[in-house]
Amino acid sequence: MKDKSGQRKSLGKVVALCGGVGGAKLALGLYRVLPPDDLVLCVNTGDDFEHLGLHVSPDLDTVLYTLAGLNNPETGWGRRDETWTFMRALEALGGETWFRLGDGDLATHLERTRRLRSGESLTAVTRDFARRLRIRADLLPMTDDPVRTLVETPEGVMPFQRYFVARRCEPAVLRLRFDGAEPAQPSPVVIAALRSPELAVVVICPSNPYLSVDPILALPALRTALADCAAPVVAISPLIGGQAVKGPTAKIMAELAVPQTQASIARHYDGLIDGLVIDRTDRQDAAALPVPARITRTLMNSLDDREALAREVLDFGASLGDRATARQV
Amino acid sequence: MKDKSGQRKSLGKVVALCGGVGGAKLALGLYRVLPPDDLVLCVNTGDDFEHLGLHVSPDLDTVLYTLAGLNNPETGWGRRDETWTFMRALEALGGETWFRLGDGDLATHLERTRRLRSGESLTAVTRDFARRLRIRADLLPMTDDPVRTLVETPEGVMPFQRYFVARRCEPAVLRLRFDGAEPAQPSPVVIAALRSPELAVVVICPSNPYLSVDPILALPALRTALADCAAPVVAISPLIGGQAVKGPTAKIMAELAVPQTQASIARHYDGLIDGLVIDRTDRQDAAALPVPARITRTLMNSLDDREALAREVLDFGASLGDRATARQV
Numbered sequence: 001m002k003d004k005s006g007q008r009k010s011l012g013k014v015v016a017l018c019g020g021v022g023g024a025k026l027a028l029g030l031y032r033v034l035p036p037d038d039l040v041l042c043v044n045t046g047d048d049f050e051h052l053g054l055h056v057s058p059d060l061d062t063v064l065y066t067l068a069g070l071n072n073p074e075t076g077w078g079r080r081d082e083t084w085t086f087m088r089a090l091e092a093l094g095g096e097t098w099f100r101l102g103d104g105d106l107a108t109h110l111e112r113t114r115r116l117r118s119g120e121s122l123t124a125v126t127r128d129f130a131r132r133l134r135i136r137a138d139l140l141p142m143t144d145d146p147v148r149t150l151v152e153t154p155e156g157v158m159p160f161q162r163y164f165v166a167r168r169c170e171p172a173v174l175r176l177r178f179d180g181a182e183p184a185q186p187s188p189v190v191i192a193a194l195r196s197p198e199l200a201v202v203v204i205c206p207s208n209p210y211l212s213v214d215p216i217l218a219l220p221a222l223r224t225a226l227a228d229c230a231a232p233v234v235a236i237s238p239l240i241g242g243q244a245v246k247g248p249t250a251k252i253m254a255e256l257a258v259p260q261t262q263a264s265i266a267r268h269y270d271g272l273i274d275g276l277v278i279d280r281t282d283r284q285d286a287a288a289l290p291v292p293a294r295i296t297r298t299l300m301n302s303l304d305d306r307e308a309l310a311r312e313v314l315d316f317g318a319s320l321g322d323r324a325t326a327r328q329v
Numbered sequence: 330m331k332d333k334s335g336q337r338k339s340l341g342k343v344v345a346l347c348g349g350v351g352g353a354k355l356a357l358g359l360y361r362v363l364p365p366d367d368l369v370l371c372v373n374t375g376d377d378f379e380h381l382g383l384h385v386s387p388d389l390d391t392v393l394y395t396l397a398g399l400n401n402p403e404t405g406w407g408r409r410d411e412t413w414t415f416m417r418a419l420e421a422l423g424g425e426t427w428f429r430l431g432d433g434d435l436a437t438h439l440e441r442t443r444r445l446r447s448g449e450s451l452t453a454v455t456r457d458f459a460r461r462l463r464i465r466a467d468l469l470p471m472t473d474d475p476v477r478t479l480v481e482t483p484e485g486v487m488p489f490q491r492y493f494v495a496r497r498c499e500p501a502v503l504r505l506r507f508d509g510a511e512p513a514q515p516s517p518v519v520i521a522a523l524r525s526p527e528l529a530v531v532v533i534c535p536s537n538p539y540l541s542v543d544p545i546l547a548l549p550a551l552r553t554a555l556a557d558c559a560a561p562v563v564a565i566s567p568l569i570g571g572q573a574v575k576g577p578t579a580k581i582m583a584e585l586a587v588p589q590t591q592a593s594i595a596r597h598y599d600g601l602i603d604g605l606v607i608d609r610t611d612r613q614d615a616a617a618l619p620v621p622a623r624i625t626r627t628l629m630n631s632l633d634d635r636e637a638l639a640r641e642v643l644d645f646g647a648s649l650g651d652r653a654t655a656r657q658v
Contacts, residue, residue, distance in 0.1 A: 083414040085412040085432035086415070086435050088433070093458055093461055095439075106415050107416075107419035108422065110424075111423075113382055114382045114424075129422055
């Protein structure tokens with residue numbers, strides 16, 4: 001937020017939980033309207049997987065590239081000005097090509113893998129990459145421990161990327177599991193921020209609640225810290241008119257027999273959120289929500305959209321006041 | 330060699346020992362003039378090293394790319410139509426960039442590394458790559474065991490790639506060591522070919538004798554099989570007028586206080602070769618050689634040059650007859 005001199009005004013710390021594409025859009029909006037040092041980004045690593053011997057962190061990379069201005073705006077994933085020489089050569093050698101790795105993107109995976117093998121933590125590598133790409137927000141994996149999203153389908157249990165990329169989300173989702181979440185230690189930086197007296201608001205980005213946010217919330221200590229934190233927690237619904245802007249949120253809700261409504265999203269975050277931001281299209285749903293709603297435009301096509309939504313979210317959070325206060329009322 | 334109908338005529342098996350660029354040029358010539366199934370290529374792996382977590386085999390790849398028509402004719406190493414997006418991205422992340430890996434080249438290293446880690450041998454991976462790139466010659470690493478060329482210099486012992494690439498061969502060579510060569514098992518396919526009654530000739534390509542051929546000859550069982558084989562062994566000198574076409578052969582000879590002459594090359598292969606192919610420039614040196622010489626043009630600029638030299642070498646080998654016969658004379 002800018003004051004009259006055009007300086008971005010500090011509200012205190014802002015923690016945002018986010019997944020990939022949708023989350024990264026709002027993360028960029030927040031990054032641009034806040035003093036950059038105020039933003040702590042806690043990113044899903046449930047989609048991480050080993051591929052071709054490399055540690056791939058799709059959501060971390062999407063946020064990294066987006067904040068560094070390196071993202072591919074057409075695809076929503078990967079890098080701009082990417083080349084694909086590697087994939088063509090790999091195909092000629094009979095390598096696995098179902099997961100597309102661009103030539104520039106490969107540098108991230110290779111260098112991360114090398115540093116992880118040399119004993120650095122995912123947190124240390126991620127922060128250093130962000131620093132080198134001149135990102136001043138604190139970009140953090142939700143944990144340094146392995147958590148793996150598994151999708152239970154009628155065809156059996158699938159690792160996330162097999163479901164998401166190889167099978168294009170076609171199999172019905174019966175249940176989602178986050179292997180390793182129970183014993184995993186969440187990022188101590190995120191926990192400290194959630195407990196900080198400087199915390200102004202926690203933002204749950206409009207990422208897929210089931211695939212991208214739930215792995216974060218599956219970390220017991222993080223969920224507890226979120227439930228206990230003094231600042232308001234605000235989620236932005238990924239649904240607009242019962243549909244997701246991108247990705248399988250609505251499809252998964254149908255498969256899980258959850259109505260594709262804003263009330264379902266609010267209930268999904270029951271006990272954790274103090275307010276839900278919904279799109280104008282769904283203004284009639286506001287009254288049925290168990291938490292206060294902020295009605296605005298949630299579709300983020302342009303950079304202005306991202307910044308405008310970020311401002312709305314921060315303003316909404318500020319309007320909710322302290323949770324302690326809110327709950328006493 | 331072609332008969333009157335234009336078919337390539339089989340002479341029997343031809344084993345060629347070779348290193349990188351110079352070796353690959355003649356290997357291509359041999360591949361083009363021989364029935365492709367007759368050629369067994371035994372390639373130096375002393376230059377192999379681990380880089381960015383990948384198993385890189387520079388000489389194997391140079392031969393692979395050359396025979397597949399994928400080599401970069403300008404640089405002599407790497408692939409044609411290469412892109413460098415990976416290196417630029419790696420540099421931005423603070424990764425090591427002293428060893429240049431092209432985007433297409435990376436596919437070879439990544440896929441090889443993945444398959445080696447899954448338990449396949451370097452031989453199996455190399456043969457499969459060659460097959461997929463439609464190479465019909467038998468392309469083989471000299472061994473599946475780790476052999477590492479180390480360069481003793483006044484600055485200390487350097488791994489080969491540090492000396493060769495990072496330091497551009499500047500430090501003086503005091504001695505070369507091939508760590509792991511003593512216990513290494515040479516390729517059983519190469520050994521079998523050397524012992525085969527179908528063996529027509531063994532060719533020591535005009536690679537650097539010290540850096541590229543000596544690691545192969547440092548494998549005790551291979552050296553013995555070479556010394557004992559029934560067919561003639563012919564080396565092609567890498568020197569023309571006391572200089573190497575490319576690379577530090579002459580510089581290393583000077584540093585090791587070896588005269589930069591054809592006689593030195595012949596003596597270097599003493600007890601192993603039955604003939605030496607030298608360039609016309611050095612015709613006056615032929616008389617001083619301890620083995621028969623074939624005087625021809627050894628410079629290989631064009632594809633025709635490669636094929637012509639290959640024919641000369643094969644003809645020279647045939648003219649020498651069986652070693653047993655030759656030694657009885």
